[in-house]
Amino acid sequence: MERTGSDRRRRQHEATRDEIRRTARALLIEAGPQAMSVSAVARRMGLSGPAIYRYYxxxxxxxxxxxxELFAELGAAIEQARDDGPASPAERLPAMARGLRAWATSRPVEFRLLFAAPIAEANRAPESERQRAGEHFDELFLREAxxxxxxxxxxxxDLREADPGLRAQVLAYTERKGTSLPPAAVQVFLTCWTRLYGLLVMEAxxxxxxxxxxxxxxxxxxxxEVAALLGIAAGAAPAGDVGRRS
Amino acid sequence: MERTGSDRRRRQHEATRDEIRRTARALLIEAGPQAMSVSAVARRMGLSGPAIYRYYxxxxxxxxxxxxELFAELGAAIEQARDDGPASPAERLPAMARGLRAWATSRPVEFRLLFAAPIAEANRAPESERQRAGEHFDELFLREAxxxxxxxxxxxxDLREADPGLRAQVLAYTERKGTSLPPAAVQVFLTCWTRLYGLLVMEAxxxxxxxxxxxxxxxxxxxxEVAALLGIAAGAAPAGDVGRRS
DNA sequence: TCACTCATGTTAGAGCATGTAACGAACACT
DNA sequence: AGTGTTCGTTACATGCTCTAACATGAGTGA
Incomplete structure (x- = not known):
């Protein structure tokens, strides 16, 4: 199985893998998640069924x-929203939140696949792509906080007044992330992030x-609301909304 | 098709319909949503495939x-949580919120089916069972508010300071529900409800x-938090948590 | 009572899905 | 040139939804 292989072969293999992935995504957009079937992808590519299994x-x-792929794109979109605007974190955080939703609303089918999917068992593993991606977004916002x-x-x-169970979890998260924020600030951050994220998921x-x-x-x-919790002014939303397939 | 039919027949038909539904639910619990297939239900009932189509x-x-069925049960659970506790709305609202989550966490598979499903196109219609159920829960809490x-x-x-688009939607909702609450209070209520509901969906x-x-x-x-917004004290959570299949 | 109707079951099969097995042809490397 | 890997094929096993055509038996009315 692809032990060494010449570079030629290896690149060819990668190219086909990419084409399959792109085709699947096209089907996803055109006809929904259940249209992303192995058979359908093969059919569209002029291949016949089992050929796909050479690649996936x-x-x-x-x-x-x-x-x-979608997670990577979404991450890039958030980073771009962060880097586009002015340099102050007080302005960047709302910009990132808007960038997140702009991506989500301009790609509804894809966003649903990411956050509102049947959640195939594979993607629920502790170290799955999905969890890693979630942590990544999370970190993007955490750095800014x-x-x-x-x-x-x-x-x-005052965290001492909080529920012990909750406090323990916040402390564990603080430790795990190795953040410079004090735990009480992490608690506020998580509240903010959860509200935004939750609203998006509900919308999806x-x-x-x-x-x-x-x-x-x-x-x-x-x-x-969240900006108020963080002691910053939200600022107005940008006038023109982003259209699909920018 | 079931034009008149004797009572005997009609009841027999209903009974079988119920048994099919119960069997499907059992499969759901035992082996997840995709195990709820027409074939599997028929197999378990000792019927052969197409027989089910006489009923669904x-x-x-x-x-x-x-x-x-699940929506009805969930609604009943919330109502029971409401009616079990003391008579003050300030105590009933948190009790209902806890009842909601207790139902959700004791029936994770079912709750996921309700709120985190692939969302079969059928269930996204404006007048679908799902939307109606959402409105119903919503109303249970609204009455209490x-x-x-x-x-x-x-x-x-002050609603006059809110975004015009948001205000219009809150006004429309207020009108549609025919509530005695002033729109600004409805706005607060929706914020509370959305936060709780969103958190549950995220958990699911x-x-x-x-x-x-x-x-x-x-x-x-x-x-x-929500209780604070409503000017009430949340009270402590009941000690013993509810187990599955109470 | 007898024949009719119709609900309810059956089997057969079309069509599509995932995935495996077995085979052939192109390719690269020695 | 020979050899093994890769990549494609077809054939097939299995499962699903759902339709078509047929059998049976219980209620219904003359």
């Missing part, structure tokens, strides 16, 4: 590759439709 | 029936695992 061990691995804290600390609650699952037809201002309000 | 138009309708407001109004923001989707191993105190903290 099975359907799950193929879907996993698409998911990994650290910068904000260094510049101008925000008010924090159409769980906000019972009350809201357009979640955008709801998300903006959440950004404002 | 197809796989989607069968799953929809299971979902409807009304009682709380009548007893002791909670502080509300394992989206909290990046930071928390045990979401229970996180949820309790959220209840406390």
């Amino acid at each position: 061990a099975g359907h799950d691995e193929l879907v996993g590759a698409v998911i990994a 650290e910068a904000l804290w260094a510049e101008r600390p925000f008010p924090v609650p 699952l159409d769980q906000l439709a019972f009350a809201y037809t357009d979640p955008e201002p709801v998300y903006e309000a959440c950004i404002a | 138009a197809g796989h989607d309708e069968l799953v929809g029936a299971v979902i409807a 009304e009682a709380l407001w009548a007893e002791r109004p909670f502080p509300v923001p 989707l394992d989206q909290l695992a990046f930071a928390y191993t045990d979401p229970e105190p996180v949820y309790e903290a959220c209840i406390a």
